[in-house]
Amino acid sequence: xxxxxxxxxxxxxxxxxxxxxxxxxxxxxxxxxxxxxxxxxxxxxxxxxxxxxxxxxxxxxxxxxxxxxxxxxxxxxxxxxxxxxxxxxxxxxxxxxxxxxxxxxxxxxxxxxxxxxxxxxxxxxxxxxxxxxxxxxxxxxxxxxxxxxxxxxxxxxxxxxxxxxxxxxxxxxxxxxxxxxxxxxxxxxxxxxxxxxxxxxxxxxxxxxxxxxxxxxxxxxxxxxxx
Ligand code: SAM
Numbered sequence: 001x002x003x004x005x006x007x008x009x010x011x012x013x014x015x016x017x018x019x020x021x022x023x024x025x026x027x028x029x030x031x032x033x034x035x036x037x038x039x040x041x042x043x044x045x046x047x048x049x050x051x052x053x054x055x056x057x058x059x060x061x062x063x064x065x066x067x068x069x070x071x072x073x074x075x076x077x078x079x080x081x082x083x084x085x086x087x088x089x090x091x092x093x094x095x096x097x098x099x100x101x102x103x104x105x106x107x108x109x110x111x112x113x114x115x116x117x118x119x120x121x122x123x124x125x126x127x128x129x130x131x132x133x134x135x136x137x138x139x140x141x142x143x144x145x146x147x148x149x150x151x152x153x154x155x156x157x158x159x160x161x162x163x164x165x166x167x168x169x170x171x172x173x174x175x176x177x178x179x180x181x182x183x184x185x186x187x188x189x190x191x192x193x194x195x196x197x198x199x200x201x202x203x204x205x206x207x208x209x210x211x212x213x214x215x216x217x218x219x220x221x222x223x224x225x226x227x
Contacts, residue, residue: 005073005101011113016041019098020065041065041112044150045121046104046138049202051079053123054097055086056200060192061096064118068099069111076101105138112150119193120147122159124203127166139170141177148179151221156183160197160216162207167215180219188218 008014016039017024023039043061045053048068057066070076079099086094102111125138134140139159147157157180159170174180188194198204198214207214 007102007107008110011109011111011116014041014111016065019067019100020095022095023065039065040116041067042117043067043119043121044069044108044112044117045123047071047122047125048079048099049075049124051082051097051099052201052205053121053196054079054099055082055094056196057193058094058097060196062093064096066097067111068097069102069104070099071101071103073101105136105143108143108146108150114149115152117151118155120151120155120157121197122157122170123197123201124161124207125159125166127161127163129165134169137166137169139173141173144173144177144180148177148221153221153223155221156191156193157219157221158193158197158216159218160204160214162212162214164213164215167217171215171217174217174219178224179221181222183218183220188216191218194218 017026020039042064043057043066045051045057045066045068048054048070051068054066054068057064068079070079076099083094083097083099100111122138126136128134128136151157157174159167159174161167161170175182183191194216197216198208204214
């Protein structure tokens with residue numbers, strides 16, 4: 001059930017001190033001293049599963065705040081424990097990653113402001129094969145409107161799957177959407193993040209072990225004249 005978790009009423013209500021205590025100490029330390037410029041979450045891993053991507057990204061972008069969004073309670077708790085253990089074993093590292101239990105299909109705008117995110121990840125999402133269940137896919141024209149809203153112009157959306165039909169579906173939605181354009185393949189290959197898509201997550205490792213093919217669609221948020 002996805003009905004028993006708290007949802008912030010707006011992005012301002014997201015308690016960053018709970019997620020990134022090293023950057024947002026709960027005790028602001030008295031008056032006078034202005035806190036450092038507020039930092040924002042910049043990367044979102046949607047349906048993060050066991051958190052392998054966050055763990056891989058953390059040292060690559062040590063100054064970027066990232067969050068995983070995961071629907072399953074137990075899986076979310078596992079990722080929390082995993083991050084706490086990594087912080088304990090590696091002081092000063094992994095302070096920039098966190099996870100939240102939520103339904104990303106309903107609550108993205110509760111977590112992020114307009115143009116807040118510079119990267120969004122959709123790695124090996126559930127395929128929902130049946131036509132009548134396509135509306136449950138995490139990439140759709142409607143949801144891309146929401147993702148475009150929370151993404152900065154120039155930001156990148158990364159998708160990958162081992163299900164060819166889903167890969168084609170995600171690509172075709174992104175191609176049709178006026179606020180995204182494809183990232184050229186040579187740019188993709190030079191992007192250090194690209195390698196993580198097919199190596200860092202638990203699902204990607206399972207696919208690799210079984211020798212499965214993968215299909216990626218990586219698009220850039222662009223602006224329209226009206227914006
Ligand atoms: N991205 C991870 C990986 O590559 O290992 C996990 C892939 S797993 C096949 C899909 C994940 O998406 C599951 O952990 C599932 O619980 C989560 N999920 C499905 N629908 C979701 C939703 N609406 N909001 C958040 N997470 C969701």
